[in-house]
Amino acid sequence: MTPEPAINVLGGPLDSCSTAPLTGYFRDGSCNTCAADTGSHTVCAVMTQEFLAFSKYVGNDLSTPRPDFGFAGLKAGDSWCLCAARFLQAHDEGCAPKVHLQATHIRALEIVPLRVLKDHALG
Numbered sequence: 001m002t003p004e005p006a007i008n009v010l011g012g013p014l015d016s017c018s019t020a021p022l023t024g025y026f027r028d029g030s031c032n033t034c035a036a037d038t039g040s041h042t043v044c045a046v047m048t049q050e051f052l053a054f055s056k057y058v059g060n061d062l063s064t065p066r067p068d069f070g071f072a073g074l075k076a077g078d079s080w081c082l083c084a085a086r087f088l089q090a091h092d093e094g095c096a097p098k099v100h101l102q103a104t105h106i107r108a109l110e111i112v113p114l115r116v117l118k119d120h121a122l123g
Helices: 049-057 084-092 106-110 114-119
Strands: 041-046 079-083
Touching: 041 084, 041 106, 049 084, 079 084, 084 106, 084 114, 106 114
Parallel strands: none
Antiparallel strands: 041 079
């Protein structure tokens, strides 16, 4: 699995999303992606309680620790590479988290319109 070019949605170099907790499809701290990443873990988002509750409700519990997978669980304020489709679903439901545009991979634009990402951009 070779990562695609590390370009963000603004056309610049892809910034790191988070190393604590360590995120990304490749667990390299960035929202890098490749053809095998069918979930498109490309949107660098800052978790909120509202989004974490929504994600758990729709079947992806990101807040419960899973030590067997080396996953401590996320809390509000953590940055995480989200699946682009889950982000768009949260947007449609009115509970999308804020986004680091410089750390969101350009491949996210295959699923999420840039105007939607910009509507949720961190100040």
